[in-house]
Amino acid sequence: MAEIPERLVTKPSFLITQLAVHARRIVSDGFAEAGARGYHYRILAALDEFGPASQIDLGRRGGVDRSDVVAAVNELTAQGYVERTPDPDDRRRNVVSLTKAGARQLRRMDQVLDAVQDNLLAPLDSDERATLTALLTRLLAHSRDLPDGPQQ
Amino acid sequence: MAEIPERLVTKPSFLITQLAVHARRIVSDGFAEAGARGYHYRILAALDEFGPASQIDLGRRGGVDRSDVVAAVNELTAQGYVERTPDPDDRRRNVVSLTKAGARQLRRMDQVLDAVQDNLLAPLDSDERATLTALLTRLLAHSRDLPDGPQQ
DNA sequence: CTCTTTTCATTGGTCGCACCAACGTTGGCT
DNA sequence: AGCCAACGTTGGTGCGACCAATGAAAAGAG
Numbered sequence: 001m002a003e004i005p006e007r008l009v010t011k012p013s014f015l016i017t018q019l020a021v022h023a024r025r026i027v028s029d030g031f032a033e034a035g036a037r038g039y040h041y042r043i044l045a046a047l048d049e050f051g052p053a054s055q056i057d058l059g060r061r062g063g064v065d066r067s068d069v070v071a072a073v074n075e076l077t078a079q080g081y082v083e084r085t086p087d088p089d090d091r092r093r094n095v096v097s098l099t100k101a102g103a104r105q106l107r108r109m110d111q112v113l114d115a116v117q118d119n120l121l122a123p124l125d126s127d128e129r130a131t132l133t134a135l136l137t138r139l140l141a142h143s144r145d146l147p148d149g150p151q152q
Numbered sequence: 153m154a155e156i157p158e159r160l161v162t163k164p165s166f167l168i169t170q171l172a173v174h175a176r177r178i179v180s181d182g183f184a185e186a187g188a189r190g191y192h193y194r195i196l197a198a199l200d201e202f203g204p205a206s207q208i209d210l211g212r213r214g215g216v217d218r219s220d221v222v223a224a225v226n227e228l229t230a231q232g233y234v235e236r237t238p239d240p241d242d243r244r245r246n247v248v249s250l251t252k253a254g255a256r257q258l259r260r261m262d263q264v265l266d267a268v269q270d271n272l273l274a275p276l277d278s279d280e281r282a283t284l285t286a287l288l289t290r291l292l293a294h295s296r297d298l299p300d301g302p303q304q
Numbered sequence: 305c306t307c308t309t310t311t312c313a314t315t316g317g318t319c320g321c322a323c324c325a326a327c328g329t330t331g332g333c334t
Numbered sequence: 335a336g337c338c339a340a341c342g343t344t345g346g347t348g349c350g351a352c353c354a355a356t357g358a359a360a361a362g363a364g
Contacts, residue, residue, distance in 0.1 A: 004213060005197040012281070013175040013268050015288035018215070020172030021351075022295040023165040028320075037320070045157040056341060061156060063170070065323060070343060092330045092341040116165050123294045124287065129164070132287045135280060136167035142275045143174040173322075180349075189349070208312060217352060222314055244312045244359045 023120055030112035034105065035079065039064055039072040041113075044081065044098065044106040052097035054087065081105050175272055182264035186257065187231065191216055191224040193265075196233065196250065196258040204249035206239065233257050 008014045024038075031037050042062030047053065050061065059069040073096055076082040081102030087093035098106075121129050160166045176190075183189050194214030199205065202213065211221040225248055228234040233254030239245035250258075273281050 003202070004215070005194075005201045007197040007201065007262070008194065008214070009289070010285075011265055011269060012285055012288065013179055013265065013272055015285065015292055016168065016175050016272075017172045017179075017350095019288055019292050019295065020169045022292070023168050024320085025351090027165055027169075039321080042157075042160065045159040049157045049159065050155070054341075062160070063156070064321095066342070067324085067344080067346095068322075090331070090341085094342075110159070113163055113165065117163060120165055120168075120291065120295075123290050128287060131283065133162075133164055133167065135276065135284045135287075136164065136171055137161070138275050139272065140167055140171050140174070143171065143272075169321095176349085177322085191350080206312075207314095216350095218312075219314070219316085219353085220351075242312085242360070246313075 023116070026116050026119055027113065030116060031109060034108050034112065036105065036109060039068060040076055040081075041106075041109050043069065043072055043076065043096075044102055044109070047082065047096065047098040048103065048106055052095050054093040055096060056093075058096060076102065079105075175268070178268050178271060179265065182268060183261060186260050186264065188257065188261060191220060192228055192233075193258075193261050195221065195224055195228065195248075196254055196261070199234065199248065199250040200255065200258055204247050206242075206245040207248060208245075210248060228254065231257075 028037060031041065039062070042064055043058050046058050046061040050057075053061070055069045055073060056066055058064070058073075059066045064072065073082060073084055073094075077084055079101075081099055083097050083099060084094045085097075087095045121132075124132065180189060183193065191214070194216055195210050198210050198213040202209075205213070207221045207225060208218055210216070210225075211218045216224065225234060225236055225246075229236055231253075233251055235249050235251060236246045237249075239247045273284075276284065
């Protein structure tokens, strides 16, 4: 029982959004144990890979709206994972930088995510995983160079 | 510019959730023009394929929480797309059934979704689309028989 | 045939993500 | 000097996905 209508199950858009629900659930369960959420990871990752940045750049790199960056940076600051200082060269900006504790938190979150990938992709062998990743990457790239939506 | 951190772009969980954002956006843009949203489609689809049902069954089939079914059926009733009548055989239940206008609305929404699939999958040829669908279907099935989450 | 447990609809919340508009300050451009 | 664009911030919105609690009704246990 609980049969899912054909109409839904045959639509890639449905498969993707439903699988995303599952992915989001296990990711945020893991993150919650570390006292974090998705936006935090995106910001920490951007800081780690590109160095200190303004909030607007952090938002662009992680696909986070600038108003949401404000809230996330507030939270990360309160937890001691990032520091926010005024930019002396441009007083409209803040410079956000990663602390040592922030780098450790990022490593913790990376471990959570590694476990999540294994859980999520369990039924696939490594060739299939590569195929899936390649297909998704192409689709995501395509979606990004459409002016079809805000994409923030 | 706006380079995305490696950490994100290599994680299938990120690819899936981000692609889902895009899918959701174009779907709900299309549905909005028809005065509808995602839950409405799931309920109309379940009614069309399995016939009149109680609200709890509608929720199970479409993966919608029963409290959300209440709201969606309220809206669909107000629009004249479904009818809600008490079940004479079990007075705890309502029987929800599709009206003719509801069937027409479902057809409209199907057209929206067909266009969405083409948009979403534009970069893939038909073999690749089939491969993707098969992989996603397997992953979704796997996620469903885990007691790892509420799954509704 | 009671008593208890389960089921269903409904109400009224919560949370995360993805947005949007508006405002004040600051920088750049001319 | 004047104007426009950029940045941070506040304060919203909508959707999807949940959760807890309540009252009514059915089902099961004894």
